[in-house]
Amino acid sequence: MKIATWNINGVKARIDNLVHWLNDSQPDIACLQEIKTVDEGFPRAEIEALGYHVETHGQKGFNGVAILSKLRFDEVNRGLPGDDEDEQARFIEGVFSTPHGALRVVSLYLPNGNPITEDRKYGYKLRWMDRLQRWAAERLELEEALVLAGDYNVIPQPIDARRPEEWVNDALFQPETRGALRKLEYLGFTDAIRAVTDAGDTFTFWDYQAGAWQKNNGIRIDHLLLSPEAANLFESASIEKHVRAWEKPSDHVPAVAMLR
DNA sequence: ATGGTTGGTAGCCAA
Numbered sequence: 001m002k003i004a005t006w007n008i009n010g011v012k013a014r015i016d017n018l019v020h021w022l023n024d025s026q027p028d029i030a031c032l033q034e035i036k037t038v039d040e041g042f043p044r045a046e047i048e049a050l051g052y053h054v055e056t057h058g059q060k061g062f063n064g065v066a067i068l069s070k071l072r073f074d075e076v077n078r079g080l081p082g083d084d085e086d087e088q089a090r091f092i093e094g095v096f097s098t099p100h101g102a103l104r105v106v107s108l109y110l111p112n113g114n115p116i117t118e119d120r121k122y123g124y125k126l127r128w129m130d131r132l133q134r135w136a137a138e139r140l141e142l143e144e145a146l147v148l149a150g151d152y153n154v155i156p157q158p159i160d161a162r163r164p165e166e167w168v169n170d171a172l173f174q175p176e177t178r179g180a181l182r183k184l185e186y187l188g189f190t191d192a193i194r195a196v197t198d199a200g201d202t203f204t205f206w207d208y209q210a211g212a213w214q215k216n217n218g219i220r221i222d223h224l225l226l227s228p229e230a231a232n233l234f235e236s237a238s239i240e241k242h243v244r245a246w247e248k249p250s251d252h253v254p255a256v257a258m259l260r
Numbered sequence: 261a262t263g264g265t266t267g268g269t270a271g272c273c274a275a
Contacts, residue, residue, distance in 0.1 A: 062273085
């Protein structure tokens with residue numbers, strides 16, 4: 001079972017790359033972020049033609065998440081509970097049946113949070129992380145294989161940035177941000193990429209600006225967190241870095257976890 | 261180097 005997460009930075013601008021990647025990488029389940037379209041604008045037919053079921057939680061212009069799956073969806077839930085006022089499309093959960101039992105997969109797009117001086121930005125990020133932590137604690141009680149995959153907009157540790165000193169005033173690297181991710185992880189989740197290597201250079205994002213890709217000035221902010229039951233099925237994890245060198249790339253690359 | 265680039269939009273904003 002290959003589960004991938006990829007912030008594609010606009011599905012309409014990235015449809016050729018997305019089709020190429022699906023054919024190439026063959027994920028069983030692909031979690032997408034920043035589709036930047038309403039549900040009706042998602043290029044559903046092109047993806048379904050490749051044998052995927054498609055579920056989206058879209059929004060006009062920005063945000064928007066989706067799950068593509070070769071398995072049929074038993075259940076789909078849209079939106080992170082905990083704030084009825086929050087209209088941003090950043091969360092979708094799918095449930096699947098596998099030979100090992102139920103598998104829950106979330107595609108999440110955690111708020112960027114910059115600048116840290118604005119409550120409507122950084123405060124929103126921290127409140128969203130608190131909601132996610134509380135939601136995850138509840139879900140863990142099901143004792144099912146659960147994968148929380150997505151663009152967390154969190155650099156967990158200094159080794160997850162090529163130049164950590166450039167990020168000290170950024171919302172992605174604040175002590176409060178990193179603490180909130182750790183609080184989520186300490187519920188009992190395994191960071192799939194961190195589980196296979198302590199080396200840096202498992203970056204998932206390189207800015208379009210200032211030649212960041214050419215200089216390998218990247219950060220690791222796209223993560224797959226595995227519940228204990230998912231960790232029991234865990235085989236390997238990797239970054240599909242070559243995708244960043246394609247024509248008209250997203251600024252993120254896919255991160256992948258293999259489960260039994 | 262307070263710059264630089266991209267996508268969606270028609271608000272230059274969000275990243």
